Amino acid sequence: xxxxxxxxxxxxxxxxxxxxxxxxxxxxxxxxxxxxxxxxxxxxxxxxxxxxxxxxxxxxxxxxxxxxxxxxxxxxxxxxxxxxxxxxxxxxxxxxxxxxxxxxxxxxxxxxxxxxxxxxxxxxxxxxxxxxxxxxxxxxxxxxxxxxxxxxxxxxxxxxxxxxxxxxxxx
Numbered sequence: 001x002x003x004x005x006x007x008x009x010x011x012x013x014x015x016x017x018x019x020x021x022x023x024x025x026x027x028x029x030x031x032x033x034x035x036x037x038x039x040x041x042x043x044x045x046x047x048x049x050x051x052x053x054x055x056x057x058x059x060x061x062x063x064x065x066x067x068x069x070x071x072x073x074x075x076x077x078x079x080x081x082x083x084x085x086x087x088x089x090x091x092x093x094x095x096x097x098x099x100x101x102x103x104x105x106x107x108x109x110x111x112x113x114x115x116x117x118x119x120x121x122x123x124x125x126x127x128x129x130x131x132x133x134x135x136x137x138x139x140x141x142x143x144x145x146x147x148x149x150x151x152x153x154x155x156x157x158x159x160x161x162x163x164x165x166x167x168x169x170x171x
Contacts (some may be wrong), residue, residue: 078128086152121145
């Protein structure tokens, strides 16, 4: 009879997060996570088909928590607050992203996750737009969400640099 292991997925995500943030993508391996948990690497592969999928799982969990926390608040300047949230998230994983070497799978993952992130950011922006503007300009929320995601995650552009364009769009 197979041994029942409690909370393997959650424990693997927690340990992987610790490694990703503390040491970067190169240091986070399935083998190292498994060893830290005292389990076989194959056990982790039951939940995550690859190292990349495990890293994505870690980041997705953090992203969902940030968005849940964001939803619970009512910031006055939603676009600025979302920009700050995206920037903070990106800085948390900066070391991992600079070590990551994209391949064909990563192109697929980016094509899959980018629209999901834009949709989620759009939902928050829509809440802040006047109803008439949201209805008259249905492209506006996804456009602003894409701007926030693009420039909030680049680590080089400040909100103040893009604020004039955002103000014109919201006027």
